[in-house]
Amino acid sequence: MRDHAGSDHEPRPPGAGVGGQGAVRVAERPGTLFVVATPIGNLEDVTLRALRVLREVDLVACEDTRRTRALLTHHDIHTPTTSYFEHNKLSRGPQLVRMLAEGRSVALVTDAGTPGISDPGFMLVRDARAAGIPIVAVPGPSAVIAALSAAGVPADRFVFEGFLPIKPGRRVNRLNALKELETTLVLYESPHRIVATLGAIREVFGEIEVVVARELTKQFEEIVTATPSAHLERLAAGPRGEFTVVVPRARAHEEAPS
Secondary structure (H helix, E strand, O other): OOOOOOOOOOOOOOOOOOOOOOOOOOOOOOOOEEEEOEOOOOOOOOOHHHHHHHHHOOEEEEOOHHHHHHHHHHOOOOOOEEEOOOOOHHHHHHHHHHHHHOOOOEEEOOOOEOOOOOOOHHHHHHHHHHOOOOEEEEOOOOHHHHHHHHHOOOOOOEEEEEOOOOOHHHHHHHHHHHHOOOOEEEEEEOOOOHHHHHHHHHHHHOOOOEEEEEOOOOOOOEEEEEOHHHHHHHOOOOOOOOEEEEEOOOOHHHOOOO
């Protein structure tokens, strides 16, 4: 989310409401929206602060109530949950903003990792901010950072691209544009598209060493560094799990070690 500090616009005062589907009157002491990072696999990867917030809020808004309930039950937390995901965000978002405006506190979580990264959570944060609702980030796990930390590639600057386009031509074109940035690249990919993505990386970057992380923090975690062709060979039997791919910046493999 873009930080508006230093802009020419005055912050919206509490009570100003949100446009679009009707203004929301904000109580003198509105609730707080907590953006809470949760484990990406291992249920122990959650902060003490996150657990406290999840216990104390009035409601937890989550992508999949079943997955979040498993986390809450594991830590003996009994806070009510409600769904907030791609297909109900337009109807559920205003409901949550109204609850916040009335003084109730809400924790926003995603299925895995940090809300707002490759999920619709940013829309709720945006609308709550516009309504004058306090927003508090509770940081924690992120597949992007976990993969980078274990990749052993330059990460002083990097681009997180999320998921590449589905269509082959657009995928290659996007990779060509990213290659011009000469920075480390991090991608998410599904088991159904990882083979096509590795093929496109080979076409654009050649046979450079790429880090492919699978099922991070889970029982069958793999972090493998190899050329795209080698990855394709080892995944030929059928890839499973969720993937995070780290492509070193275009010139990184040419640098001499210090």
